[in-house]
Amino acid sequence: MSANIKHININNINIPVIFEEQKSLPILNLQLIFKNSGYIKDKNSLGLASLSSRVLNEGTKELGSVKFSEILDNNAITIHSSIGFETLTIELSSLKEKSTLAISSLNQLLKSPNLSKDTLEKVKTLAIGNLKRKENDFDDVASKGLNTLLYSGTALANPSSGTIESIKKIELKNIDDFLKSSLVLNNLTIVAGGDISFNELENALKPILKELKNGVIEESKRIEFVSKKEEKELLKETEQAYIYFGSNFNVKIDDENNYKAKVASFILGGSGFGSRLMEEIRVKRGLAYSAYASIGINRLYSNFSGYLQTKNESASQAKELVSSIVEEFVKNGATQDELNAAKSFLVGSEPLRTETLAQRLNRAFMLYFKGLSQDFPQKELELIQSLSLEDLNNYIKTHTELNNLTFFIVRK
Numbered sequence: 001m002s003a004n005i006k007h008i009n010i011n012n013i014n015i016p017v018i019f020e021e022q023k024s025l026p027i028l029n030l031q032l033i034f035k036n037s038g039y040i041k042d043k044n045s046l047g048l049a050s051l052s053s054r055v056l057n058e059g060t061k062e063l064g065s066v067k068f069s070e071i072l073d074n075n076a077i078t079i080h081s082s083i084g085f086e087t088l089t090i091e092l093s094s095l096k097e098k099s100t101l102a103i104s105s106l107n108q109l110l111k112s113p114n115l116s117k118d119t120l121e122k123v124k125t126l127a128i129g130n131l132k133r134k135e136n137d138f139d140d141v142a143s144k145g146l147n148t149l150l151y152s153g154t155a156l157a158n159p160s161s162g163t164i165e166s167i168k169k170i171e172l173k174n175i176d177d178f179l180k181s182s183l184v185l186n187n188l189t190i191v192a193g194g195d196i197s198f199n200e201l202e203n204a205l206k207p208i209l210k211e212l213k214n215g216v217i218e219e220s221k222r223i224e225f226v227s228k229k230e231e232k233e234l235l236k237e238t239e240q241a242y243i244y245f246g247s248n249f250n251v252k253i254d255d256e257n258n259y260k261a262k263v264a265s266f267i268l269g270g271s272g273f274g275s276r277l278m279e280e281i282r283v284k285r286g287l288a289y290s291a292y293a294s295i296g297i298n299r300l301y302s303n304f305s306g307y308l309q310t311k312n313e314s315a316s317q318a319k320e321l322v323s324s325i326v327e328e329f330v331k332n333g334a335t336q337d338e339l340n341a342a343k344s345f346l347v348g349s350e351p352l353r354t355e356t357l358a359q360r361l362n363r364a365f366m367l368y369f370k371g372l373s374q375d376f377p378q379k380e381l382e383l384i385q386s387l388s389l390e391d392l393n394n395y396i397k398t399h400t401e402l403n404n405l406t407f408f409i410v411r412k
Contacts, residue, residue, distance in 0.1 A: 046167075
């Protein structure tokens with residue numbers, strides 16, 4: 001079983017469809033994923049993408065939120081909208097026998113979302129309430145603080161949910177304009193699977209797709225940033241210190257050596273127990289319950305980031321220890337035992353990453369979205385299996401930018 005890439009042609013636009021037919025369960029899973037429609041698009045209206053997504057979860061203008069939800073609930077149908085950095089996703093799931101009603105409901109939602117003053121005030125109130133609750137979520141505070149510091153001047157510095165002040169300023173017209181410019185064919189990728197043939201899916205979706213505008217083809221530019229050795233503290237009444245850190249990582253999504261970064265990331269901080277950070281910070285010194293860090297290689301940017309929690313009195317020691325562990329790793333690289341353990345886990349756990357339909361569809365979409373071939377994971381594992389310690393450590397030593405760690409710490 002595996003997902004395939006097909007296309008549906010609407011208005012001379014070939015819309016990519018990540019598709020897998022699976023008859024073992026009588027279900028339909030469908031995602032409409034609109035790129036260039038996440039909070040990267042907020043610009044001066046922070047939280048606009050998030051608020052627009054919330055409006056799509058409030059039913060249609062004709063039925064309203066309650067009646068629309070009742071229809072879905074009574075038929076075991078789920079339709080939910082969410083945003084990421086680059087994307088807005090509308091996800092649908094239903095039993096096969098209810099798929100016609102589910103797709104019809106999705107069509108109604110896209111044609112007539114519940115854009116009204118009452119809806120706007122409701123989602124604003126919910127968004128502001130959520131932001132106020134998170135003021136005492138110090139993991140969230142530290143994470144946002146690091147983003148503001150590390151990615152200063154870029155869209156990555158912006159909070160995905162906006163701020164209380166920015167949410168208050170958003171008007172109904174802003175939401176309407178955002179949805180009209182985002183929910184368009186040129187932004188769309190479809191991800192679908194379940195007990196349905198591709199022809200059935202195509203015939204069911206064409207009435208929806210014909211209602212969407214072509215839209216403008218938007219190409220997002222790569223986000224460049226350079227980290228510095230700097231630190232900022234925020235003092236709060238907290239029982240422990242929250243330490244978040246990160247740096248830039250100088251690679252692009254199509255770099256042929258990215259498999260080495262995956263191994264290095266696993267060894268340094270991504271593997272939980274057994275990782276260099278966990279062993280040095282928790283196991284040997286007992287400074288934290290957990291310590292995690294990873295290298296992220298994305299379509300528009302790459303970074304290294306991590307976090308840990310420790311006692312307030314241990315914050316400075318833990319922060320210095322993170323810096324010294326990373327510096328030592330860049331200077332001397334990994335050990336043969338660490339490389340062997342990484343190979344065993346990454347290769348051995350591969351079947352667990354494609355067990356379910358949702359996992360396979362998500363992987364296929366991410367590969368397509370990043371411009372990678374569908375057989376990339378298999379080729380990557382083959383390269384990892386043959387990776388020598390010398391090649392890995394030579395690669396690690398070239399990435400001295402990891403030493404330029406930016407820290408944001410919330411402590412008492």
